[in-house]
Amino acid sequence: MFRKVLIANRGEIALRVICACKELGIRTVAVYSEADRNSLHVRFADEAICIGPPRSAESYLNVPAVISAAEIADVDGIHPGYGLLSENANFAEVCRASNIKFIGPPPEVTRLMGEKEKARQAMKKAKVPILPGSDGVIQNEDEALEWAKSVGFPVILKATAGGGGRGMRVVRTAEELPGLFHAASTEAANAFGNGSLYMEKFIERPRHIEFQILADEHGNVMSLGERECSIQRRHQKLIEEAPSLQVTQKLREDIGKTLKRSLEAVGYQNAGTIEFLMDEDGKLYFIEMNTRIQVEHPVTEMVTGVDLVKAQLRIASGEKLSSIVPEVPAIRGHAIECRVNAEHPEKFTPSAGKITAFNIPGGNGVRVDTAQYAEGVVPPYYDSLIAKLIAHGKDRDEAMARMRRALDMFVVEGIFTTIPLHRGIFEDEEFREGKFDTKFMERYFEREKERKEAELGI
Secondary structure, eight states: OOSSEEOOOOHHHHHHHHHHHTTOOOHHHHHEGGTTTTTTTHHSSEEEEEESHHHGGGTTTTHHHHHHHHHHTTEEEEESSSSSTTTTTHHHHHHHHOEESSSSSSSSHHHHHHHHHHHHHHHHHHHHOBBBOOSSSSHHHHHHHHHHHHOSSSEEEEETOTTTTTOOOEESSTTTTTHHHHHHHHHHHHSSSSEEEEEEEEEEOEEEEEEEEOOOOSEEEEEEEEEEEEEEETOOOEEEEOOOTTHHHHHHHHHHHHHHHHHHHHHHEEEEEEEEEEOOSOEEEEEEEOOOOOOTHHHHHHHOOOOOHHHHHHHHTTTHHHHOOOOOOOSSSEEEEEESSSSTTOOOOOTEESSSSEEOOTTTTEEEEOOOOOEEOOTTTOSSSEEEHHHHHHHHHHHHHHHHHHHHHHHEESSSOHHHHHHHHHHHHHHHTOOOOOOHHHHHHHHHHHHHHHHHOO
């Protein structure tokens, strides 16, 4: 087992990793920017090292600064959390060259699965179902038009190195393709330094479903079931659930076997998430893989009883999967997670500032992952996520009831948060009945607009 681990991250995930390390008897080192000097991950780590100014590029994304801190603290492992450097294959290579264990997959695998089109072809080779589309990177608008005609409109252009909805455009006609191709490529180049695009058939009303896997360093892979991630706005997830109401036990087992075979073939290691779209006929199609722990990992932990972060640490220390998770766990009940962001709940504009009051809910079946506290400051430089509220119950109805109760008891003052938005969603009939897809939020806002206009007599 590791002697000392540096957490190359901040906020709730840094604190989450610290908790896992404490339970395993591992000493921890926090790195922080000047803006995070008073953060809880700094307070609860055994050691803490400032690595730069507030801007991420000068601190959390500064590879030489992170490696220097690791060498000064004499750590034998680095956990990257999610975001920031977590899927940076170059960073993983630098860790390897510095004789520091990167707690994640090998850089070669991260590079393969991180480039969406390469991952798509690897999954196709392993007979994982994928959406019809281009065989690789599309070189120009003319080639894009050829593929669109062969696949059939509508199609979607995607950045090969992208994420979060950037470098993505839906194309419905041949006439609009040239302009959208240029816009997607330019946005991808600006966001990721790579303007390459590929194309897929576009599903109008899909559900977004992802599977959690663990893989050890001895060639063993296990699927821990799926999460429903369809409630999202502008391709950013808001609410996640496990299990999905649309995935049968047979489909769960079949996909699990397919993923086991395909990821063993590419030599995957540690935790990972494979994302799918489900069409209206209930068929799943691979879209991408995230080679890290996910924001929404707690819902899987709640229904399986597996501590995924501790599993990451144990896998990276060389343990076999069979000693960590002896058998595929049965799904126990239902879990739901709400992402609480420091944002205006209607405008979705960031809301940085000082938190004047902070009361987190508790009680049976409720979990809160956060690094915030009363009198703490939410800086304007980073992601707006300030807490994850998770509710677990014997079934979805009980999980929703506990979530509604917890949302009512969650107090954050001094800044705006998305808590009021979550309260509204949990009162929505379409959501409560499980009748949703990735376009749910668009319909929800339209219904809310109509309701408010009716109240005002407009």
